Amino acid sequence: MHEMSIAQSILAIVQEEMEKHPDATLKKVIVANGALAGIVSDALIFGWEAITMETPLQGSVLVVNEIPIKVSCGGCQKEFTPEDKLYMPCPDCGLEIGHKVLQGKELQIEGLEID
Known part of the structure; x- marks a missing residue:
């Protein structure tokens, strides 16, 4: 479960x-998790709690915002959100490979809520 080591890395950044x-109290950590990042959000939250x-x-609380995949077609440059992360035919020209990923690979801390 590599989510535990990722939770530890987030913890190190938050502690810093x-x-x-x-004198502040941490209430919430907000993280963006792209659909292609390979991170299971529930496991990351469990790791944070542990x-x-x-x-x-x-x-x-660790809040994970799921970021959907967005690509630009390698043929016609149409930007679209595929329904599947493995099979991504362009809705305009039908090209299935060669797309540029515009979003969905990120894993980053978006913010902290403190009192």
């Missing part, structure tokens, strides 16, 4: 940021 606000248990960050 929280050091800048010593590694923050019995720490000053216990009770904080």
Whole structure:
């Protein structure tokens, strides 16, 4: 389960940021998870809950925003959101391969909510 190591990396970044606000309490961490990133959101949330248990960050919530795939056709340059992440025929020209991924590969912290 590589989501645990990703949760630990997120934790390290969050702890570094929280050091800048010593009197603050972390309420929420918001993460963007692209459909092609290969991360199972529920496993990432579980990992976050496990590694923050019995720490000053216990009770904080990891919110994962799912980012859909968006591609640009390699033939006609039509931008579209495929229904399947393995089979992506262009709705205009029918080309199935050679598309440029515009979104959906990202995994990033979007923000923190602190009190």
